[in-house]
Amino acid sequence: MTVDISPSEFRRLCKENSFWGHTSGCVPGYAQANVLVLPKEIANDFADLCARNPVACPLIAMTKLGSPNKVDNRLVIDDEDFDLRTDLPKYGVYKQGNLIREASSVADCWDLDSHIGFLIGCSFSFEAALISEGLAPRNVLEKSNVSMYLTTKMLNPAGVFTRCPYVVSMRPYKATDVEKVRLVTREFRKTHGEPIDWGYDAVERLGIKDLLLPEFGSPCRIEDDEIPVFWACGVTTQVAAQQAGKHSANDDYIFAHVPGHMLVLDIKDSEICCL
């Protein structure tokens, strides 16, 4: 159902609440984005956070105040029916840093005088390139959500966004394949690019608590001849927004995609390098 349709048709399924699953493997060939929607008081700080941390938070487009149905880059979304309030399969709704519910739409609580949406590149985009190089990630082969971990590596702070940790995604590879994997993914500058670390010693360097128990996504088997390879992950932005919300007196809603449940874009995986 979600394979032979266009991005616009897929987003209509989300809009109509006919699809609410994770989007790994959905609408092959097209890029997907992490989504974060913030009140205007902290939106500038967040734009700075992205500029100061382009590997973890690669900003690819944003909405203007009052216009949830348009982004500032038509290469990314070019669709008159688009509406960021409804077109994600599943939203997390946060208040003061706490997830208060999941929802299939946030049209009822999006404040046109305040909310600004940010689209952040997603590592799903380079998975197609890895597949075509004979380096298919296990999570794709097994149709599971990728493993994601909280780390102790800190983003460069920006305004209210201080002490924000990197979240990383992990895909296991043979040590002899790592240089090829780095080379294939480094072209994808707007979707996290090459890995930020690799090997079992990286687990300690990144301060990952338990490789078998990812904080987000699904656990992933690592074979004896493989090592974990870690990429920066767009879920970083959600954790940052939650932390900022916790330390702010602001009572506004924050919205984000539910991890793995991304916004499907009109730009192809093969074109997103050019952004």
Add this chain to the structure above:
Amino acid sequence: MTVDISPSEFRRLCKENSFWGHTSGCVPGYAQANVLVLPKEIANDFADLCARNPVACPLIAMTKLGSPNKVDNRLVIDDEDFDLRTDLPKYGVYKQGNLIREASSVADCWDLDSHIGFLIGCSFSFEAALISEGLAPRNVLEKSNVSMYLTTKMLNPAGVFTRCPYVVSMRPYKATDVEKVRLVTREFRKTHGEPIDWGYDAVERLGIKDLLLPEFGSPCRIEDDEIPVFWACGVTTQVAAQQAGKHSANDDYIFAHVPGHMLVLDIKDSEICCL
């Protein structure tokens, strides 16, 4: 001598080997840059490193292959007499990652078929703004070189540049002034922007060995009512180049400014925010 002259005149003093000191406070009002000159084999990887780590490695201009007397941004250097082979007060000359000598010119060993120069923003540029806000850094008041430390915080890797640590500069401030200090410096996006961490607990987070013994620059007194405030520092790029040199079979020279002995630019401190 170095106060009431133009950037071009100051660079001529360097060219003629009449000035070889550190440049803190020299040619007030004008920005200064960290310099790194690399063989072409690793220049693309370094440009990627800058793109992936804009806070530590804010690239503001570079030379083209074969043209050490011109940079790709005329706002930064606009001077027919400019020559990156001679216009620094003091160069470090490296081979395979080791400093083999300091020199007042590298004209004799710059390879026109290989070397590419990179100019990286320098935190001296925001010191003028701090001064005018009544927040003069101690190193400026005492006319000493700023304290700089190696950390265990890693850059996002790019090609041959893997496992490269951040180098930070430190200026002590009263804890109550930190938010103002952050606000003043964050506008300087191309010269490291706001601090990356602050407070005595940051010393541990950053893995700094001994606050009293900076790896580069001069030690700096911290009063009882002050805390250390840490900015990313352009010396990061030198350490990265040394590491890359150590792990490469390449026998080419690498050049860099000696820490604190920067390239004086034609762009003003007040204009460098706009780059």
